[in-house]
Amino acid sequence: MPTYACTKDELKPPSEGSLAKWENGKLVVPDNPIVVFIEGDGIGPEIMASARKVLDAAVEKAYGGKRRIVWWEMLAGEKAQQECGVLLPEATLEAIKMTRLGLKGPLTTPVGSGFRSLNVAIRMALDLYSNIRPVKWYGQPAPHKYADKVNFVVFRENTEDVYAGIEWPKDSEEAKKIIEFLKKEFGINLPLDSGIGIKPISEFKTKRHMRRAMEWAIRHGYNRVTIMHKGNIMKYTEGAFRQWAYEVALQEFRDYVVTEDELWSQYNGQIPEGKILVNDRIADNMLQQIITRPWDYQIIVTPNLNGDYISDEANALVGGIGMAAGMNLGDGIAVGEPVHGTAPKYAGKNVINPTAEILSGVLLVADFMGWSEVRPLVENAIRKAIENKIVTYDLARHMPGVEPVKTTEYTDALVDFIKNA
Numbered sequence: 001m002p003t004y005a006c007t008k009d010e011l012k013p014p015s016e017g018s019l020a021k022w023e024n025g026k027l028v029v030p031d032n033p034i035v036v037f038i039e040g041d042g043i044g045p046e047i048m049a050s051a052r053k054v055l056d057a058a059v060e061k062a063y064g065g066k067r068r069i070v071w072w073e074m075l076a077g078e079k080a081q082q083e084c085g086v087l088l089p090e091a092t093l094e095a096i097k098m099t100r101l102g103l104k105g106p107l108t109t110p111v112g113s114g115f116r117s118l119n120v121a122i123r124m125a126l127d128l129y130s131n132i133r134p135v136k137w138y139g140q141p142a143p144h145k146y147a148d149k150v151n152f153v154v155f156r157e158n159t160e161d162v163y164a165g166i167e168w169p170k171d172s173e174e175a176k177k178i179i180e181f182l183k184k185e186f187g188i189n190l191p192l193d194s195g196i197g198i199k200p201i202s203e204f205k206t207k208r209h210m211r212r213a214m215e216w217a218i219r220h221g222y223n224r225v226t227i228m229h230k231g232n233i234m235k236y237t238e239g240a241f242r243q244w245a246y247e248v249a250l251q252e253f254r255d256y257v258v259t260e261d262e263l264w265s266q267y268n269g270q271i272p273e274g275k276i277l278v279n280d281r282i283a284d285n286m287l288q289q290i291i292t293r294p295w296d297y298q299i300i301v302t303p304n305l306n307g308d309y310i311s312d313e314a315n316a317l318v319g320g321i322g323m324a325a326g327m328n329l330g331d332g333i334a335v336g337e338p339v340h341g342t343a344p345k346y347a348g349k350n351v352i353n354p355t356a357e358i359l360s361g362v363l364l365v366a367d368f369m370g371w372s373e374v375r376p377l378v379e380n381a382i383r384k385a386i387e388n389k390i391v392t393y394d395l396a397r398h399m400p401g402v403e404p405v406k407t408t409e410y411t412d413a414l415v416d417f418i419k420n421a
Contacts, residue, residue: 004073004074004075004083004084005074005089005091005092005095006075006080006083006084006085006086006089006090006091007089007090007091008090008091008094010091011091011094011095011098013034013072013095013098013099014034014070014071014072016032016070017030017032017033017034017070017072018030018031018032018033018034018070019033019034019098019099019100020033020034020099020100020101020369021100022100022331022332022333025332027100027332027368027369027370029369029370029371031066031067031068032067032068032069032070033069033070033099033101033369034070034071034072034099034101035069035070035071035072035099035101035102035103035364036072036073036074036092036095036096036099036101036102036103037052037071037072037073037074037102037103037104038073038074038075038076038077038092038102038103038104038105038107039073039079039105040076040077040104040105040106040107040342041077041078041079041105041106041107041108041342041344042106042108042341042342042343042344042346042347043105043106043342043343043344043346043347043352044077044105044106044107044342045105046347046348046350046352046354046407047105047338047352047354047356047357047358047407048103048105048357049411050354050357050358050407050408050410050411051103051354051357051358051360051361052069052071052361053411053415054358054361054378054381054411054414054415054418055069055358055361055362055365055374055378056068056069057414057415057418057419058362058365058374058377058378058381058418059365059371059374061377061418061419061421062371062373062374062377063371063373067371069365072095072099074089074091074092074095074096075089075091075092076088076089076092076104076107076118076122077107077108077118078108080092087118088118088121088122093122093125093126096122096126096333096335097126097333100332100333100334101333101334101364101368101369102334102335102336102364103335103336103337103357103360103361103364104122104335104336104337105337105338105342105357106119106337106338106340106341106342106343107119107342108341108342108344119337120163120165122328122335123158123159123328123335124159126328126330126333126335127159127330127331127333128158128159128328128329128330128333128334128335129157129158129159129205129208129209129329129330130155130156130157130158130209130212130213130328130329130330131154131155131156131157131158131304131307131326131327131328131329132153132154132155132156132216132326132327132328132329132363133153133154133156133307133311133324133325133326133339134152134153134154134325134359134363135150135151135152135153135154135311135314135315135317135318135324136150136151136152136318136323137150137151137318137319138318138323138379138382138383138386139383139386139387140318140319140323140386140391140395141319141395141398141399142317142318142319143316143317143319144291144294144316144317144318146294146295146317147317147318147319149294149295150290150294150314150317150318151298152290152294152297152298152299152300152314153216153222153298153299153300154300154302154307154310154311154314155209155212155213155216155299155300155301155302155307156302156303156304156306156307156308156311157201157205157206157209157241157302157303157304157307158304158328159205159304160200160201160202160205160206160303160304161199161200161201161237161303161304161305162197162199162304162305163304163305164198164199164200166197166198166200167195167196167197167198168195168196168197169195170193170194170195171193174196175194175195175196176192178196179192179194179196199234199237200237201237201238201240201241201303203240203244206240206241206244206245206303207244207245207247207248209245209301210227210244210245210248210249210301211248211252212329213225213299213301214248214249214252214253214256214276216299217276217298217299218253218256218276220367222276222298222299223271223275223276223277223298224271224276224277224279224296224297224298224299225249225276225277225278225279225298225299225301226278226279226280226281226286226297226298226299226300226301227241227242227245227246227278227279227280227281227301227302228280228281228283228286228300228301228302228306228307228310229241229242229280229281229282229283229302229303229306230282230283230284230306231243231282232282237303238283238303238306241303242280245280245301246278246280249278250278253276256274256275256276257275257276257278258271258272258275258276258277258278259277259278259279260277260279263277283302283306283309283310286300286306286310287309287310287313290310290313290314290317291313291317294317311324311339312324312339315339319395319398320394321338321339321340321356322340322352322353322355322356322392322394322395323353323355323356323359324338324339324340324356325338325339325356325358325359325360325362325363326338326339326356326360326363327360327363327364327367327368329368334363334364334368335364336360336361336363336364337360338356338357338359338360339356340356350406350407350408351392351393351404351406351407352392352394352407353391353392353393353394353395353407353410354392354407354410354411355382358378358382358414359378359382362374362375362378362379377418377421378414378418380417380421381413381414381415381417381418381421382414384417385410385413385414385417388413389402390405390409390410390413391404391405391410392404392405392406392407392410
């Protein structure tokens with residue numbers, strides 16, 4: 001039986017691996033980096049095993065043994081509760097801080113645990129302030145007419161907005177005090193049975209988030225960055241988000257940026273070579289724009305709640321969240337995680353689609369660590385599996401006459417396609 005670290009004093013990184021470092025604002029990755037993995041709950045152990053197997057195969061194929069990932073298991077969720085008596089051991093957070101690299105499966109939060117969300121707790125504790133959610137079509141069955149035109153990256157702010165979790169239930173002492181304060185100090189009358197929530201959006205956190213989105217666009221060759229907001233109504237939160245995001249684009253990245261006004265007044269509506277169009281859309285309009293005109297959007301920068309809405313909608317366009325990858329990004333630290341949940345009714349049945357977890361690992365390895373050769377190997381393997389109708393039940397049910405394969409069979413097929421690439 002393995003022995004798991006629960007406290008910081010028990011941490012012993014694998015001796016065969018080395019630690020990534022953050023030096024002068026740049027991540028320095030050794031050829032044998034230690035990457036923390038958290039299996040997660042429900043289907044988590046199955047999809048994590050699949051992701052590790054596929055990533056290892058892609059790294060081996062890309063670098064011929066000169067590079068490899070050294071995996072280090074840490075605990076969170078139900079397994080942590082069993083082994084350590086807590087849902088989120090201090091050792092887990094410390095290990096991710098130490099390695100700067102993490103990949104986790106989905107986590108559930110048992111009722112009465114004291115945590116609003118384990119996923120949010122990890123993001124907050126490690127200041128993983130940007131949640132990156134790419135949405136791409138790989139040939140899977142999809143309900144949308146223009147699925148092949150969908151290629152978005154949603155940059156969702158991770159630490160503010162309503163997900164900051166500042167709220168109190170109706171009839172609580174805190175809610176009563178705030179209602180009384182608002183009436184006394186500002187003449188605002190709220191119903192006495194109101195629940196109260198606070199929606200903070202700050203200049204500092206908005207600007208660092210927009211900065212990461214602009215850097216991503218430049219690094220990956222995107223030429224459209226759209227700020228999604230509800231600033232026409234929430235002028236001092238989401239309206240300010242829009243204003244501060246524009247300030248970053250125009251003050252820090254001016255050489256790359258063309259605004260929508262400039263696009264039409266100076267360039268006849270055509271984005272010049274080497275430039276990035278930075279524009280904005282009101283949230284409700286944006287939610288229908290990605291359906292009617294998906295080709296107009298590439299990187300979408302949002303506050304927290306808007307990002308949650310639009311990333312799920314966008315993934316529905318290309319077939320659902322079984323393919324939906326994610327990564328939480330901070331300064332020199334990142335944790336990949338799929339967008340979907342734990343799906344406990346499918347746990348242990350070897351039927352679930354592991355692609356979202358695999359692609360979350362690709363975000364970590366190819367995009368954050370810089371091992372970019374891994375991405376085309378994995379993505380091409382996924383496309384080939386779908387072309388050859390080697391798919392799990394969630395896709396097979398939309399492909400007439402196709403029998404689903406098991407999670408492990410799908411994983412093995414991806415590995416074979418990678419090895420034979």
